[in-house]
Amino acid sequence: KAGVTQTPRYLIKTRGQQVTLSCSPISGHRSVSWYQQTPGQGLQFLFEYFSETQRNKGNFPGRFSGRQFSNSRSEMNVSTLELGDSALYLCASSFTGTRLTDTQYFGPGTRLTVL
Amino acid sequence: GESVGLHLPTLSVQEGDNSIINCAYSNSASDYFIWYKQESGKGPQFIIDIRSNMDKRQGQRVTVLLNKTVKHLSLQIAATQPGDSAVYFCAETDSWGKLQFGAGTQVVVTP
Numbered sequence: 032k033a034g035v036t037q038t039p040r041y042l043i044k045t046r047g048q049q050v051t052l053s054c055s056p057i058s059g060h061r062s063v064s065w066y067q068q069t070p071g072q073g074l075q076f077l078f079e080y081f082s083e084t085q086r087n088k089g090n091f092p093g094r095f096s097g098r099q100f101s102n103s104r105s106e107m108n109v110s111t112l113e114l115g116d117s118a119l120y121l122c123a124s125s126f127t128g129t130r131l132t133d134t135q136y137f138g139p140g141t142r143l144t145v146l
Numbered sequence: 147g148e149s150v151g152l153h154l155p156t157l158s159v160q161e162g163d164n165s166i167i168n169c170a171y172s173n174s175a176s177d178y179f180i181w182y183k184q185e186s187g188k189g190p191q192f193i194i195d196i197r198s199n200m201d202k203r204q205g206q207r208v209t210v211l212l213n214k215t216v217k218h219l220s221l222q223i224a225a226t227q228p229g230d231s232a233v234y235f236c237a238e239t240d241s242w243g244k245l246q247f248g249a250g251t252q253v254v255v256t257p
Contacts, residue, residue, distance in 0.1 A: 035189070064244070074190075074235065074247035087244050121189050123245075134180070135245060137189035 033058065035124050035138035043144045049110040052141045056103050056124030062086075063105040064135060065097060068119040077120075080105055081127070109143075117145045154233065156252040165223040167251045169236030174217060176238035180245070181210060181221045185232045193221070193234075223253075231255045 036055045044050050056063050064087075065077040076089040080099035097107040103124075109116055119142050123135035159165045171179065177198045182190035196203045196210045196219075203210050209222040219236050233252050237245040 066245075066247075073249050074245075076244050076246070079244060089244075123189075134192055134195065136192060137182075139187075139189045 035122055035136055037120075037122050037138040037141050039141060040139065041142045041144075043146060044112050045146050046112055046114060048112050049108060050112060050143060051106055051108045052120055052122075052143075054105045054107075054122030054124075054138060056105070056122075057136055060124035060126055060136075061103050062125045062127055062133070062135075063099055063103065064123045064125075065105070065107050066121040066123065067091075068121055068140070069117070074121070077107065112145045114145050116143065118143060154250050154252045156254060158254045158256060159226045159230075161226060161228060161255055161257050163226055165221075165226045165230070165253060167221045167223075167234050167253065169219040169221075169248045169251075171217050171219060171236065171238045171248070173238055173240070173246070174214075176240060176246075178239045179210070179212060179219050180237045180239070181208075181219075182235045182237060182247075183230075183232045184235065184250070190235060226253075226255050228255050228257070 038053045062081045064079040066074050068074045079087040083099045094110045099105045119140040121137050121140045123137045125133045125135045180195045181193040183193050184190045194205045194208050194210050196212050201212050207224045211220045233250045235250045236248045239245050
């Protein structure tokens with residue numbers, strides 16, 4: 032079974048631009064969560080989607096948004112990029128995201144650099 | 147202002163020895179705990195999990211211990227190998243499955 036895939040793997044943008052990242056979950060998984068990983072803040076939860084609805088949200092500004100499609104694929108968007116948005120963005124999928132033992136499996140991440 | 151980078155604690159282990167990685171969690175209501183391993187350039191990889199109604203769980207070469215009294219979690223790796231070199235994260239989760247990660251521990255395996 033194929034794992035979680037994320038595209039692109041690397042991105043370089045300049046301040047003020049916007050960016051869209053894509054995540055394809057493991058087949059059969061309907062919950063997709065996004066995380067930001069930086070040396071300064073570690074791994075932080077952005078948001079979680081299930082059945083095309085945002086079900087949970089972390090403490091990030093409104094510039095960070097996402098969506099999920101009917102095939103469970105998800106995208107996240109960051110508008111008006113700032114230098115501090117440079118990070119590894121990780122996507123994780125699970126079957127439902129609600130049961131305590133519903134393990135989240137991570138993709139390899141998208142490395143975003145903002146210049 | 148500029149954020150200070152996280153200084154990851156480092157555990158240096160000789161190949162063949164056992165490793166013990168510790169983690170303190172914050173939420174006494176957390177019901178489920180997971181250990182992830184992250185190698186350079188890769189996403190976190192699931193290692194082992196444990197529910198709050200257990201205090202020990204064993205996998206292949208790994209054991210997780212949970213002490214709810216002091217909110218402490220540990221991961222033991224038996225006969226550490228060079229391929230075990232990575233950053234190890236503990237994570238706790240509430241009923242919605244939103245993972246809250248610890249800062250991580252860098253494990254370096256020396257020959």
